[in-house]
Amino acid sequence: MTNPKTHPVEGWAEVDFNSEPFLTDFKKVYEGMHASGCPYAHSTSGDHYAVASHSEIMSILKGYDVWKSKYGPALSYLETPGVLVSVDPPEHTFEVRIVADCFSKEIFESLIPDMEAFMQARLDEVFEQGEMDLHDAISVTLPLFVIHKLLGFPLEDEDGTSRIPWIREGIITMVGTMLDPEGDRADALAQLGPDHTGVQAAMRTQQMYAEHLAECKAKLASGEWQNDTNIVCRFLTTPGPDGTMLTEDKIMGFMNFLETAGSATTTIMLSNIIYRLLTEPGAYERVCADPDLIPIAIEETLRLDSPVQGLFRTNDTEVEIGGCPLDVDTKVMLLWAGANLDPEVYEDPMTFNLDRDLAKVRRHLSFGYGTHFCRGAPLARLEGEIFLKAILPRLKNLRLNGEVQMEKRIPVLQGIRSLPVAWDTD
Numbered sequence: 001m002t003n004p005k006t007h008p009v010e011g012w013a014e015v016d017f018n019s020e021p022f023l024t025d026f027k028k029v030y031e032g033m034h035a036s037g038c039p040y041a042h043s044t045s046g047d048h049y050a051v052a053s054h055s056e057i058m059s060i061l062k063g064y065d066v067w068k069s070k071y072g073p074a075l076s077y078l079e080t081p082g083v084l085v086s087v088d089p090p091e092h093t094f095e096v097r098i099v100a101d102c103f104s105k106e107i108f109e110s111l112i113p114d115m116e117a118f119m120q121a122r123l124d125e126v127f128e129q130g131e132m133d134l135h136d137a138i139s140v141t142l143p144l145f146v147i148h149k150l151l152g153f154p155l156e157d158e159d160g161t162s163r164i165p166w167i168r169e170g171i172i173t174m175v176g177t178m179l180d181p182e183g184d185r186a187d188a189l190a191q192l193g194p195d196h197t198g199v200q201a202a203m204r205t206q207q208m209y210a211e212h213l214a215e216c217k218a219k220l221a222s223g224e225w226q227n228d229t230n231i232v233c234r235f236l237t238t239p240g241p242d243g244t245m246l247t248e249d250k251i252m253g254f255m256n257f258l259e260t261a262g263s264a265t266t267t268i269m270l271s272n273i274i275y276r277l278l279t280e281p282g283a284y285e286r287v288c289a290d291p292d293l294i295p296i297a298i299e300e301t302l303r304l305d306s307p308v309q310g311l312f313r314t315n316d317t318e319v320e321i322g323g324c325p326l327d328v329d330t331k332v333m334l335l336w337a338g339a340n341l342d343p344e345v346y347e348d349p350m351t352f353n354l355d356r357d358l359a360k361v362r363r364h365l366s367f368g369y370g371t372h373f374c375r376g377a378p379l380a381r382l383e384g385e386i387f388l389k390a391i392l393p394r395l396k397n398l399r400l401n402g403e404v405q406m407e408k409r410i411p412v413l414q415g416i417r418s419l420p421v422a423w424d425t426d
């Protein structure tokens with residue numbers, strides 16, 4: 001690495017965020033950082049620092065003048081600005097005003113009947129088998145179904161073949177490079193080569209977005225579709241505060257970002273919830289008997305098993321964290337997953353506890369905080385609720401049915417790759 005901006009700091013943890021030991025037992029690392037009284041780390045496999053303190057992350061996120069998103073949420077330095085998470089005000093404010101209508105409560109709630117019907121149809125399909133890989137069968141499919149409802153185009157090719165396998169492959173490959181130790185995602189993808197299945201899948205996904213954009217433009221022009229037919233039609237027809245429109249590049253960027261940010265994360269959340277309920281003694285039975293516990297089950301899982309480990313900010317001016325002076329434009333990873341285990345905020349933080357106060361649990365940082373707070377958080381919560389309300393009464397005596405595999409191909413996310421479950425069919 002030429003001219004690194006970071007170096008080991010006395011008293012700080014040295015962590016390889018891409019390593020097998022970290023990905024296997026990252027909570028131990030966060031726990032150790034908190035226990036040491038020094039919740040900072042220097043990364044040994046990429047040029048960045050990391051922070052796990054809840055209050056320090058909050059103060060960084062409130063320091064808008066210093067801490068910027070312009071280089072993007074990944075370790076690499078983005079050269080062309082992306083959308084929302086990769087821009088700062090005033091550009092961020094402009095984009096938010098355009099997209100605000102698309103992320104309204106009304107729009108999210110209008111998806112409820114479709115989501116409920118989707119869940120019932122999935123459960124009808126698998127019920128008599130008495131077993132399934134819940135991750136593949138539902139956690140992966142429900143969030144993609146929802147995003148495609150919003151975007152306004154199907155999850156199947158014209159001949160009925162599902163697009164999910166290659167959409168997922170593309171997402172895993174792209175998000176998988178976010179923590180590339182060399183800090184150059186373009187280079188990391190180039191090294192995989194154009195024939196790599198993930199790279200091919202990502203290219204096919206871009207093609208799918210381009211075709212949808214062209215269809216939206218054509219159908220808006222012919223009057224067949226209206227401004228509110230889908231999110232992309234809204235993007236094409238909603239002017240920003242100064243009357244200018246989003247460019248087509250930005251709209252492509254939004255499709256890409258929404259598909260990834262809205263599905264990869266929610267998929268992890270859904271599998272994590274079931275995993276928690278089935279592995280914490282008595283938890284599944286309690287929530288079955290008292291569905292009022294569903295919101296706390298969702299939030300406590302989000303807190304303890306934050307789908308996103310952390311995302312980056314860079315400093316616009318010289319500043320210190322934890323007493324260490326930083327060069328301008330140093331990458332600092334805000335560890336949402338670590339902050340959620342901060343004993344300053346949560347008593348007995350490593351324990352899953354359905355009796356915690358809901359409002360306090362919701363102080364978790366799994367959806368970020370401040371300017372870039374997740375716009376899809378209400379939708380993700382709704383998906384979690386509909387998912388559980390469909391599964392709990394239907395799948396009696398739900399239990400794990402084989403080895404649960406963890407997903408390690410995407411170091412910036414944590415989660416499950418395979419969740420075999422079984423239930424009683426009589």
Ligand code: HEM
Nearest residue numbers: 084085261262265266269307366367368372374375376380
């Ligand atoms: C459990 C599921 C989800 C998790 C854990 C999650 C997590 C996050 C996090 C941590 C951020 C903040 C990024 C930062 O500060 O750099 C964020 C931003 C965002 N998320 Fe989510 N997200 C989830 C679901 C969704 C869904 C379902 C959608 C949309 C359909 C969505 C859309 C967005 C958008 C648009 C932003 C950018 C906000 C901005 O920069 O203004 N997310 N998400």
